[in-house]
Structures are given as structure tokens and as C-alpha cells.
Amino acid sequence: MVETFVSRRWSFRMLFVATAAALLFVSVLPVNLGRGTVPAPDLLVLLTIAWLLRRPDFVPAPLIAAVFLCADILLMRPLGLWSALVVLGTEYLRGRHRVGGDMPFFAEWMQVAGVLFALTALEWLIFTIFMIPQASVGALGLQCVITTALYPAVVFATQSLFRVRPPRAAERDAVRRGA
Numbered sequence: 001m002v003e004t005f006v007s008r009r010w011s012f013r014m015l016f017v018a019t020a021a022a023l024l025f026v027s028v029l030p031v032n033l034g035r036g037t038v039p040a041p042d043l044l045v046l047l048t049i050a051w052l053l054r055r056p057d058f059v060p061a062p063l064i065a066a067v068f069l070c071a072d073i074l075l076m077r078p079l080g081l082w083s084a085l086v087v088l089g090t091e092y093l094r095g096r097h098r099v100g101g102d103m104p105f106f107a108e109w110m111q112v113a114g115v116l117f118a119l120t121a122l123e124w125l126i127f128t129i130f131m132i133p134q135a136s137v138g139a140l141g142l143q144c145v146i147t148t149a150l151y152p153a154v155v156f157a158t159q160s161l162f163r164v165r166p167p168r169a170a171e172r173d174a175v176r177r178g179a
Contacts, residue, residue, distance in 0.1 A: 027040075042143070048067070064087055096111065
């Protein structure tokens with residue numbers, strides 16, 4: 001029985017990596033869909049947070065760091081900055097998830113929005129301190145609003161397409177035992 005939990009956990013981790021790779025592949029395609037005026041949402045961050053808040057055991061911190069480090073390399077961002085910020089934000093949410101348990105969806109959504117805005121503000125501040133060229137504050141804020149607005153759709157897709165749902169009682173016991 002424990003083996004099925006372990007194999008299920010690893011299969012979902014591989015599914016997360018494959019989905020992240022697909023999102024990164026689509027984002028580096030040289031296709032212009034007229035997104036010049038509206039910034040694209042960060043679907044990889046939303047996917048990570050949605051999976052983390054549903055099943056924290058499916059996305060451990062080293063996996064998140066590795067995926068976002070690969071994203072930094074492929075998207076030619078400052079190496080490790082966004083991945084470090086995302087790991088900090090997701091670990092904050094992981095800690096709050098253990099404390100809060102089951103919270104209403106609106107409260108979860110607002111908590112995710114706060115983390116996204118904090119991460120964006122920290123990245124903007126670091127870019128400003130080191131005088132790295134960046135998008136305007138308005139564009140960053142708009143991207144953050146669009147990303148936050150898409151969170152319910154990503155949660156719906158996570159639960160309906162990928163079947164990533166909070167664990168049942170038997171699975172919670174297995175996770176507590178360290179299986």
C-alpha cells in the first residue's frame with residue numbers, strides 16, 4: 001500500500017516536470033500572437049502554487065528550484081533570481097498551508113495574490129538596486145493582476161485535468177508517516 005503512494009507521488013512529480021517543460025516550450029516559441037500590449041501571465045508559477053496547495057508532497061522545494069532554474073536559463077532571465085524568489089514564496093505558502101489546513105478558496109486566492117505581488121515587488125526592487133533594465137512598474141503590475149486573475153482557471157485545470165486534489169484521510173496518514 002505504501003508503495004502505491006510512493007509511486008503515485010513520483011508519477012505526479014514527473015507529470016509536473018513534463019507540464020512545466022511543455023509550458024516553457026510554448027513560451028520560447030517564436031510566435032507573435034499580438035501580445036505586445038498585454039503582458040502574458042506566468043502560468044508556471046500558477047501551476048506550481050496550485051499543485052503545492054493541493055498536494056505539497058508532489059512538488060518539493062528542490063524540484064521547484066530545478067524547474068525554475070531551467071526556466072531562468074531558457075527565458076534568459078538573471079540566473080537564479082526568479083527561481084529563488086519562487087522557492088521563498090512557495091515555501092511561505094507551504095508553511096501557511098500546514099497551519100491553515102483547509103481554507104476557503106477566496107482566502108487562498110487572496111493569499112496567493114499577496115505572494116505574487118510580493119515576489120514581483122521584490123524582483124522589481126532587486127532589478128532597480130542593481131540597475132538591470134526591466135519592464136515598467138505598470139506592466140509588471142498588470143502582469144501580476146492578469147496572473148492572479150487566472151489562478152481559479154489553473155486550479156480548475158489542476159483538479160479536473162491532472163486530478164491533483166487534496167489527499168484523503170488514508171493518504172494523509174501515509175504522508176505523515178513519511179511514506
